[in-house]
Structures are given as structure tokens and as C-alpha cells.
Amino acid sequence: xxxxxxVVLNAPLxxxxxxxxxxxxxxxxxxxxxxxxxxxxMPNLVPPVSxxxxxxxxxxxxxxxxxxxxxxPYMTLFFKPSYDKVFLESVKDHITAIKLYPxxxxxxxxxxxxxxxxxxxxxxxxxxxxxxxxxxxxxETNGFVMDREAEFVSIYEKLASAFPDLKIIMExxxxxxxxxxxxxxxxxxxxITVHHLLITxxxxxxxxxxxxxxxxxxxxxxxxxxxxxxxxxxAHPKVMxxxxxxxxxxxxxxxxxxxxxxxxxxxALQLLTEIFEKNNVSxxxxxxxxxxxxxxxxxxxxPAKTVVLEKKPFKVPSNYNGVVPMYANETLAYRIKExxxx
Amino acid sequence: xxxxxxVVLNAPLxxxxxxxxxxxxxxxxxxxxxxxxxxxxMPNLVPPVSxxxxxxxxxxxxxxxxxxxxxxPYMTLFFKPSYDKVFLESVKDHITAIKLYPxxxxxxxxxxxxxxxxxxxxxxxxxxxxxxxxxxxxxETNGFVMDREAEFVSIYEKLASAFPDLKIIMExxxxxxxxxxxxxxxxxxxxITVHHLLITxxxxxxxxxxxxxxxxxxxxxxxxxxxxxxxxxxAHPKVMxxxxxxxxxxxxxxxxxxxxxxxxxxxALQLLTEIFEKNNVSxxxxxxxxxxxxxxxxxxxxPAKTVVLEKKPFKVPSNYNGVVPMYANETLAYRIKExxxx
Numbered sequence: 001x002x003x004x005x006x007v008v009l010n011a012p013l014x015x016x017x018x019x020x021x022x023x024x025x026x027x028x029x030x031x032x033x034x035x036x037x038x039x040x041x042m043p044n045l046v047p048p049v050s051x052x053x054x055x056x057x058x059x060x061x062x063x064x065x066x067x068x069x070x071x072x073p074y075m076t077l078f079f080k081p082s083y084d085k086v087f088l089e090s091v092k093d094h095i096t097a098i099k100l101y102p103x104x105x106x107x108x109x110x111x112x113x114x115x116x117x118x119x120x121x122x123x124x125x126x127x128x129x130x131x132x133x134x135x136x137x138x139x140e141t142n143g144f145v146m147d148r149e150a151e152f153v154s155i156y157e158k159l160a161s162a163f164p165d166l167k168i169i170m171e172x173x174x175x176x177x178x179x180x181x182x183x184x185x186x187x188x189x190x191x192i193t194v195h196h197l198l199i200t201x202x203x204x205x206x207x208x209x210x211x212x213x214x215x216x217x218x219x220x221x222x223x224x225x226x227x228x229x230x231x232x233x234x235a236h237p238k239v240m241x242x243x244x245x246x247x248x249x250x251x252x253x254x255x256x257x258x259x260x261x262x263x264x265x266x267x268a269l270q271l272l273t274e275i276f277e278k279n280n281v282s283x284x285x286x287x288x289x290x291x292x293x294x295x296x297x298x299x300x301x302x303p304a305k306t307v308v309l310e311k312k313p314f315k316v317p318s319n320y321n322g323v324v325p326m327y328a329n330e331t332l333a334y335r336i337k338e339x340x341x342x
Numbered sequence: 343x344x345x346x347x348x349v350v351l352n353a354p355l356x357x358x359x360x361x362x363x364x365x366x367x368x369x370x371x372x373x374x375x376x377x378x379x380x381x382x383x384m385p386n387l388v389p390p391v392s393x394x395x396x397x398x399x400x401x402x403x404x405x406x407x408x409x410x411x412x413x414x415p416y417m418t419l420f421f422k423p424s425y426d427k428v429f430l431e432s433v434k435d436h437i438t439a440i441k442l443y444p445x446x447x448x449x450x451x452x453x454x455x456x457x458x459x460x461x462x463x464x465x466x467x468x469x470x471x472x473x474x475x476x477x478x479x480x481x482e483t484n485g486f487v488m489d490r491e492a493e494f495v496s497i498y499e500k501l502a503s504a505f506p507d508l509k510i511i512m513e514x515x516x517x518x519x520x521x522x523x524x525x526x527x528x529x530x531x532x533x534i535t536v537h538h539l540l541i542t543x544x545x546x547x548x549x550x551x552x553x554x555x556x557x558x559x560x561x562x563x564x565x566x567x568x569x570x571x572x573x574x575x576x577a578h579p580k581v582m583x584x585x586x587x588x589x590x591x592x593x594x595x596x597x598x599x600x601x602x603x604x605x606x607x608x609x610a611l612q613l614l615t616e617i618f619e620k621n622n623v624s625x626x627x628x629x630x631x632x633x634x635x636x637x638x639x640x641x642x643x644x645p646a647k648t649v650v651l652e653k654k655p656f657k658v659p660s661n662y663n664g665v666v667p668m669y670a671n672e673t674l675a676y677r678i679k680e681x682x683x684x
Contacts, residue, residue, distance in 0.1 A: 144564055145548040146488070205547060206487040209556045209600040218547055222486055254596070258551040 005311040006337065007273050007283050011302045013294045014039035014268070016136070016171055016191045016242025018261070019062055019073070021045050027321035028247050029065035031265040035339060037291075037302035038072035040136070040242065043099055044108040048078030052091045059094070070303045070341050076136065081113065081120055085127040092131050096298060097169070099136040102152075106138060106216045107246070107260060116155045118162045125159070129166035134189075134298065135159075136169045139178070140217055146201075149217050150177040160185035167297065172196065172244040174217045176227035182238050189297050191242025192232050194271045195262045195326055200225050211258040212324055215246065218260075233281045235288035240297060243268045247323040254324075263325045267316055270334040273309050277333070303341075310337040347653040348679065349615050349625050353644045355636045356381035356610070358478070358513055358533045358584025360603070361404055361415070363387050369663035370589050371407035373607040377681060379633075379644035380414035382478070382584065385441055386450040390420030394433045401436070412645045412683050418478065423455065423462055427469040434473050438640060439511070441478040444494075448480060448558045449588070449602060458497045460504045467501070471508035476531075476640065477501075478511045481520070482559055488543075491559050492519040502527035509639065514538065514586040516559040518569035524580050531639050533584025534574050536613045537604045537668055542567050553600040554666055557588065575623045577630035582639060585610045589665040596666075605667045609658055612676040615651050619675070645683075652679040 017032055017039040019025050032039055041062065043049035049058050055075050062073045074096035077083075083098070101112030113121075128135060139156055140148035156178075160168055170178050170190040182188055199219045204210055213219065231239050245268065246261030253259060264271070269290070276286045295301065314335035316327045359374055359381040361367050374381055383404065385391035391400050397417050404415045416438035419425075425440070443454030455463075470477060481498055482490035498520075502510055512520050512532040524530055541561045546552055555561065573581050587610065588603030595601060606613070611632070618628045637643065656677035658669045 144542065145544050146563070200486065202487050205556065205560055208602070209551065209553055211551055211553075211600075214547065214551045221488070258553075260550070 007309045007334070009269060009287060009290060009307045009309070011037040011305055012269055012290045012307055013037060013241065013302055014243045014245070014265070015240040015294045016040055016042065016193070016244045017265070018042045018044070018244070018246040020247060021058070021061065024247060025061060025065045028265065028323055029062060030069065031320055032245070033066035033069035033071035035269055035307050035336060036071060037305040038074055038300070040074045040097060041076060043076045043078040044101065046108050048108065048111055049076070050078045050080055052094060055091065055094050070305060072303055074300065078111065079113065079124070079135070081124055083124040083127070085130070088127045088131055088133065092133060095133065096300065097134045097136050098128060099138070101138045102140060102142070105140050105142065109138065116158065118158065125163045125166055129163055134167040134169055136171050139170050145218055146220065149173070149175045153177045153181050156181055156188060157185065160188050172217060172242060173228065174220045175224045179227040179231055182231070182236065189238045189240070191240050192228050193242060193244045194264055194268045194275070195219070196225065197229055197232055197275055198271065211253045212326060212328065213262060214258055214260055215244070215262045216260040229279070232289055233276065233279050233285060235285040235293060237293055237296065239289065240294040241272065241290045250319065250322055250324050263323050266320055267325055267327060267332065269307060270309060270314060270332045270336065273334045274332060306340040308337045308340070309334045349651045349676070351611060351629060351632060351649045351651070353379040353647050354611055354632045354649055355379060355583065355644055356585045356587070356607070357582045357636050358382055358384065358535070358586045359607070360384045360386070360586070360588040362589060363400070363403065366589055367403060367407045370607065370665055371404060372411065373662055374587070375408035375411035375413035377611055377649050377678060378413060379647040380416055380642070382416045382439060383418060385418045385420040386443065388450050390450065390453055391418070392420045392422055394436060397433065397436050412647060414645055416642065420453065421455065421466070421477070423466055425466040425469070430469045430473055430475065434475060437475065438642065439476040439478050440470060441480070443480045444482060444484070447482050447484065451480070458500065460500065467505045467508055471505055476509040476511055478513050481512050487560055488562065491515070491517045495519045495523050498523055498530060499527065502530050514559060514584060515570065516562045517566045521569040521573055524573070524578065531580045531582070533582050534570050535584060535586045536606055536610045536617070537561070539567065539571055539574055539617055540613065553595045554668060554670065555604060556600055556602055557586070557604045558602040571621070574631055575618065575621050575627060577627040577635060579635055579638065581631065582636040583614065583632045592661065592664055592666050605665050608662055609667055609669060609674065611649060612651060612656060612674045612678065615676045616674060648682040650679045650682070651676045
């Protein structure tokens with residue numbers, strides 16, 4: 001009898017995660033905490049997390065939601081140009097990064113940055129660079145939906161050259177233009193989601209309209225997906241896995257005017273394993289993409305956790321506590337066999 | 343007291359209309375018949391309308407649904423390469439055009455053409471040219487959703503040059519490439535919808551996902567909309583208004599995997615009037631776009647009907663017999679004051 005193929009991943013990290021708050025946080029936190037060692041937690045609550053008290057309190061609520069799971073929430077603040085050195089020094093031990101949103105660009109980002117004037121941003125960003133706090137950026141302009149990210153690349157480049165000591169992470173990149181920017185500036189990094197490795201706009205709106213595949217940034221063109229796949233599969237040292245898993249209640253996704261966000265936390269590792277296998281890439285590269293690169297870039301040491309996946313059909317549930325995941329009711333090639341700690 | 347601004351349109355024509363069948367036909371036929379003089383009726387029923395008996399019977403069902411309204415349904419057949427001269431001669435008095443669908447490209451088009459081999463199509467298309475039957479074409483490949491129509495332009499050009507005596511109508515064009523093709527071949531014409539003059543992909547998927555603006559071809563880029571507006575506003579002699587109004591039940595639009603189609607019949611003339619006014623274009627041009635050009639291109643003389651619109655706020659109903667229209671519950675600048683016959 002042939003043995004079932006197994007893949008072992010050590011300390012998987014999700015470097016871009018929305019855990020939300022309140023009932024939703026309680027409902028979905030374990031979907032990440034059970035299989036990931038740690039995750040960068042996005043701060044776009046209502047109101048956004050922007051004080052030491054808020055970030056400490058939010059972390060406590062997350063720790064409550066994950067109960068006994070060994071999982072480190074890497075906390076972030078919602079960037080404000082008014083952050084100064086004194087404030088950042090007082091908060092730096094409580095956060096791993098700061099997230100910058102252009103104003104009004106995605107869910108709960110109304111209080112974000114509306115101009116990208118280097119001098120206006122200099123006090124905050126220079127202090128972050130000096131303190132070694134990375135800047136995570138949602139890089140979209142308010143232009144035409146297919147152009148927003150490519151248009152933002154010039155802003156990434158402006159920030160990267162103005163603040164060469166600041167680590168800037170281009171979050172959830174979706175275009176070949178962002179991939180190309182990676183190699184132009186030493187201090188530009190990127191996260192890539194699993195869904196952007198799988199889908200294009202065709203999957204969202206090419207046949208029927210698929211609200212559960214609708215996200216921001218929207219999935220782009222086939223050549224963009226190819227560019228993302230290339231750097232993910234080679235575990236390019238400047239790219240990290242970040243799911244951007246973003247739960248919404250079922251009714252908010254399936255009504256008229258559906259909210260943006262794809263929920264992938266509970267299936268991300270299974271999908272990534274399948275993607276690397278299908279492309280005949282060693283799982284060593286997957287290990288680097290899903291953990292090693294992030295450890296190097298952020299300088300973090302996550303808690304030990306070993307996830308064993310096996311090649312057996314896994315039917316994705318229709319929902320996880322009321323949240324519909326990507327590929328609900330479809331069958332994946334890998335399932336999680338066990339998770340070991342320590 | 344200033345008098346209310348009025349606009350009078352004579353014999354408005356909708357040169358691309360889906361009236362469906364059965365209960366839906368009964369529910370929505372009057373939305374067209376009350377304000378248009380005539381319309382080209384699409385044949386993509388299940389099964390598609392492809393025999394004389396079927397087209398005669400479908401016309402009777404339409405006439406039943408429109409009751410006493412003075413409205414001519416210009417009937418069409420669903421193109422099959424097997425149509426020969428004998429068949430076409432037998433049916434020509436019952437139809438105004440024949441509609442070609444690439445296989446599987448939109449709602450109920452599974453039986454369409456899957457190759458575009460000129461020699462395979464020659465018997466049918468030569469006979470149509472000889473009999474003066476125009477060919478209406480849904481011009482999309484099965485490529486990436488934003489490229490499908492532009493990719494199809496080479497097929498339009500192949501057909502136009504192989505069959506110079508055949509009038510070919512590029513239906514519901516959405517791209518600058520199709521607009522450019524208009525002037526390259528004498529026998530290429532086009533219909534343009536009202537929604538493609540108003541929206542881009544931004545409106546469908548740039549903010550929240552909007553199922554009621556999802557259609558095929560999908561709305562494209564701002565520069566595409568500009569190209570469409572230019573030829574519509576100048577009433578380019580080769581373009582005609584065709585709504586492509588395509589009703590679906592509310593549940594089919596607002597569920598997971600929403601069907602393609604925008605329902606505009608009852609608001610099309612109000613919207614067109616507003617568009618021409620906003621662009622400071624004489625309503626004489628609107629008259630030509632919405633009736634004159636179609637009469638010239640098709641050689642038809644529609645029944646007399648005069649629609650009087652007045653500039654008074656019109657709140658679009660939430661639904662018409664269960665079908666949600668474009669701009670439901672929003673307020674338009676013009677309303678229909680009266681319709682006169684004879």
C-alpha cells in the first residue's frame with residue numbers, strides 16, 4: 001500500500017491578517033491560531049487602532065479569542081502622520097509594524113493618509129526608521145480599479161528613496177508592476193495572498209459574478225498572476241505570505257453591494273501546498289515563502305509549531321461560524337493531518 | 343413661472359432587446375412597448391429561436407404580452423451555420439435580422455458558433471447577404487474578460503471583408519477598438535447600450551460589488567466609455583441605440599454567482615436624454631441616435647409614436663414586476679410625461 005504524501009511546515013506565518021473584533025473575532029480567530037504560529041494583525045477596526053491603550057486592549061481581546069492556542073498576534077497601529085518619536089518610543093514594544101492606508105481605499109480606512117507629501121510624513125517615518133518599525137502599506141490610488149496599484153508604485157518608490165532606512169512592505173501585491181518594484185529598492189518588500197496566486201478578474205467577473213472572490217485589491221490580469229507566482233514559487237527573499245484573509249458576515253458578501261474581502265485563513269496552507277506541488281516546486285521553497293522570509297525581514301522568532309499536511313481530499317465547509325470561505329463546498333487536494341507544538 | 347423643459351422623441355427604437363419568454367415576458371414586455379416604437383428581439387431563449395415556426399410563435403407570445411400597445415417586435419433567428427438559401431428565403435418575411443453568438447459566451451448561447459471559418463460560414467452568410475438579412479453579432483472571444491471584445495475585432499474584420507455585401511452589426515460594443523473598426527469597413531455597424539455610456543468597471547467592482555451593473559460584455563475602461571460616448575453623441579451614422587436590456591429575477595441577480603444583464607428598458611430614454619443634455623449636445627442628435635440611424639441601416643419604418651419627456655425628478659422604482667432596474671430607487675433628471683400614437 002503506497003503511503004500518503006505528507007508535507008511538513010514549520011512555524012507558518014501569516015504576515016497580513018484581519019481578525020476583526022467582537023463576535024467576528026471570537027468566531028474566526030481560531031481559524032488562524034490553530035495552524036499559524038503568528039500573524040501580523042491589521043488595525044483597521046472602527047475606530048482604527050491608533051493608541052498604545054487600544055493596541056494593548058485589542059491584543060488582549062485576541063488572546064482571549066484564541067484561548068489556549070500557541071499563536072502570537074504581531075500587533076500594528078493604524079498610521080497617522082502625527083505620530084512622533086516620543087509616541088513611537090512609548091508604543092514600540094507593543095507593536096511589530098505600522099500600517100498605512102490611503103484614505104477611504106478599503107474597509108474601515110476612512111481616517112487614512114490622503115496626500116503623500118514626503119515632508120509631511122518625514123517626522124513619523126524617520127522616527128519609525130530610527131526605531132526599526134516597518135511600514136506596511138495598502139498601495140492603491142483612487143484611480144480606475146485595474147490601475148490603482150500600478151499607479152501607486154511611484155508613491156512606493158518615492159517613499160523608498162526618501163526613507164532608505166525604513167522597511168516598507170507593499171501589502172497584498174497583485175500586479176507585475178509591484179513585483180518589478182521589489183528589485184529596484186533595497187528597502188521594498190511585499191506580501192502576497194494565496195487567492196491572488198490562484199485567481200484573476202476572470203474568476204470574479206468573467207462568468208457569473210462571484211462575490212466571495214471579490215477583494216481589494218481586485219484580482220488582476222493573467223500576466224499579473226504569473227508575475228506573483230514566479231516570485232512566490234522561487235521564495236524570492238523579499239516576499240512573504242500574507243493571506244489578507246478578511247471575513248465578512250455571509251449576508252454582507254451575498255447582498256447587493258457586496259463588501260470586499262476573501263476569507264482564506266482555514267484553507268491557506270492547504271492551497272499553498274497544492275500550488276507548489278502543481279508547479280513542481282520543492283516544498284522547501286514553500287517553507288521559506290510561508291515563514292523563513294518573514295522571519296528575516298521582520299527579525300521575529302515565532303513560537304514553534306509544526307503543521308503536517310497530507311494528500312487526501314478535503315471538502316471545504318460551507319462556512320466557518322457563519323463566514324463563507326473561498327472555495328466553500330469544493331474539494332482541495334491536501335488536508336491538515338495534525339499540528340504539533342514545541 | 344419658467345416652463346418645464348421638454349424633449350420630444352419620435353419613434354424611439356431599441357435595436358437590441360431581450361424580452362425573454364413565459365412569465366418574464368409577460369412581466370416586462372410593456373416596459374419596452376409603452377415607450378419604444380419597435381425593437382430588435384434577441385432569440386436566445388431555451389431552446390434558441392431557430393425555425394420559422396418558433397419565430398412566428400414567439401412573435402405571437404410577444405404580441406400577447408404587449409396587448410394593445412403599438413409596438414413592432416423585429417424578430418430574429420439564432421444563427422446556425424446550417425442555414426441555407428432555401429430555408430432563409432422561407433423565413434425572411436418573418437425576421438429582421440439573424441443573431442450570431444459565439445458558443446457559450448453569454449446567457450443561453452450554448453448552441454452558438456464555436457469556430458469562425460469563413461468557408462464553413464459562407465453558404466449561410468452569402469445567402470443572408472443576397473437576401474438583405476443583416477447579421478447581428480455578440481462579439482466576444484472566450485479570453486480574459488477585459489480583452490474579449492478587443493480580441494474579437496479581428497473576427498469582425500475577417501467577416502466584414504469576406505462578406506462585403508452583408509450588413510454586420512457589432513452588438514453592444516464596449517471598447518475603443520470596436521469604435522475604431524466602425525470606420526474601417528463600410529458594412530460594419532454597431533449598437534451601443536445606455537449603461538455602457540454611463541458606467542465603467544469601476545462602477546461594477548471599484549467600490550462595493552454591484553450585481554445590478556454586471557453585464558456581458560462587462561463595462562470596460564474610462565477611455566472606452568469616452569470612445570462610445572463620442573460616436574453616440576455625434577450620432578455617428580453607423581451606430582444605433584440598443585439597450586441590451588436583459589431582465590433576470592431579483593434572486594438570480596443578488597445571489598452568489600450573479601447572472602449577467604442590466605435591466606434598462608423602462609429608464610433608457612430618460613437616461614439618454616440626461617446624457618445628451620449633460621454633454622451639451624442637441625436633442626436632434628439623440629433623435630438620430632435613437633431612431634434615425636436604425637431606420638437607415640435596417641431600412642425599417644417603425645410605427646408612429648411620440649414620447650414627450652420633461653425635466654422633472656423621477657425616482658426609479660425598486661422593481662418592475664420583480665425585476666430590479668438599473669438605478670433602482672435613485673432619482674433621474676427626466677421623466678416621461680406622455681406618449682402619443684399616430
